[in-house]
Amino acid sequence: MENRVDINDEEEVLHIVMFPWLAMGHLIPFLHLSTNLATKGHRISFISTAGNLRRLPQIPPHLSPLITFVPLPFPSIPNLPPNAESSMDAPHHQAQLLKIAFDFLKQPLSDFLEKISPNPDWIIYDYASHWLPGLAAEKGVSCAFFSLYNAATMVFFGPPADVLSGDCVRSSAEDFTVVPKWVKMESEIVYRVHELTKYMEGSEGNQSDLERFAISIDGSDVVLFRTCVEFEPEWFKLICELYNKPVVPVGFLPPSMVTTKSEDDDKKWIEIKGWLDKHSLNSVVYVALGTEATLSQDELVGLAIGLEQSGLPFFWFHHTAQSKEAQ
Incomplete structure (x- = not known):
């Protein structure tokens, strides 16, 4: 039976900081989770760059007092267009430049955590901010990694401890075309080379995406998944075993549940x-x-x-x- 942690304690109002990766496919689900938590009375500080925050849908009026958008200045990076604040603004071969820019948000985020009152109870963060668990520990704030990928996908990334120790080294698209050794159940689910080619090209750099995922997950207090156990029971059970820490499915967070239509x-x-x-x-x-x-x-x-x-x-x-x- 999977470990579970409830960060939605009905008897306690929490201050939760949201810090997604700079991509609309990440910002939107983080906003959906924010709105869902706000309906339970929790206060949300949603942090990103000003350009990305302007792209987000309008908060429902009855929840706007509980959700605050916090803009951080987008750093200037050589060879990265000045207004490329999201992965939709930059081609995949500039992905690492955008991640370098994202890493420069560590200090502004640290300054925010130092000054904000009341102090945050939780920080919910994305894969790219592998440095965030250490920062959260310094500030005495609990942190939760939020996976926008389902359990089956994350199983293929491997046990974080093995990735970090070097026991799980995969450097080419071909490495993902076979069933991983840690998948003991019968399965024929694998990637095809063309599905990973652009991803592997965009992951080249000083800190690979696999390392960012591994460090982010390994340093978290709890892992949240945008999935349902009923959707992938065997894979969810396996991911709980691989992570060996509390894992919580938060559902699919469909927009109709958490947003209003214009x-x-x-x-x-x-x-x-x-x-x-x-x-x-x-x-x-x-x-x-x-x-x-x-x-x-x-x-x-x-x-x-x-x-x-x-x-x-x-x-x-x-x-x-x-x-x-x-x-």
């Missing part, structure tokens, strides 16, 4: 729902490329032509919120 959002959804209602059950395929997939013009045109040539109805949703129906 009038424009309602209008968009009415249009989309109207289109979907014209089609029979299980007749529509949903394709999403992720928040940071950057297609070339040729790739975008090829995708559109492929959809048209399928002869099937499709719904094209552009980032400008414009839509198009094709037959």
Whole structure:
């Protein structure tokens, strides 16, 4: 049975600091968790750079007194565009430069923790801030690593202690194409080389992503997972064994549970729902490329032509919120 810790004590109002990695795919789930915790009465200090905070959805009015956005100055890094405050602003080959900039946020964050009152009870942080557990210990604050990846994915990264000791060394995409030795159950789940190529290229540097993950998890008091045990029971049990510390599933945190919709959002959804209602059950395929997939013009045109040539109805949703129906 997995270890569990409840940081949502109904009898105690907590001050919780949120410190996500500089990517919208990380900032948004951290905000969803923040809003969820705020509904239980806890106070949240949500910390990131000013540019990233401006991109976040509006806090529901009834929770805004409990959630405070805290902007930190974005450091200037050679060869990194001055306004590239998020991974969506920088190509993958500049990923390490963005992480270097992120590491420079340690001192401003330390200054904030020194001055803020009341003192934080918890800091919930991301994989890139491998230096945060040490900083939290200096300030006497408990810290929780929040994994936005499910348990099965994190199992492939390996036991943090083995990564840090050198017993688990994987330096190429091919290393992830076999079932890891610590997965004792029967499984055929592995990565394919092309799925890891860009990730491995973007992880090159003085501190690899695997090391950042390992140090961040190893130094935490508790690990939070954006998953449900029912979704991956065997993998969740295994990750608890690998980490040998309290592990808490917080659920999937769907936006509908924790955010409010604007009038424009309602209008968009009415249009989309109207289109979907014209089609029979299980007749529509949903394709999403992720928040940071950057297609070339040729790739975008090829995708559109492929959809048209399928002869099937499709719904094209552009980032400008414009839509198009094709037959």
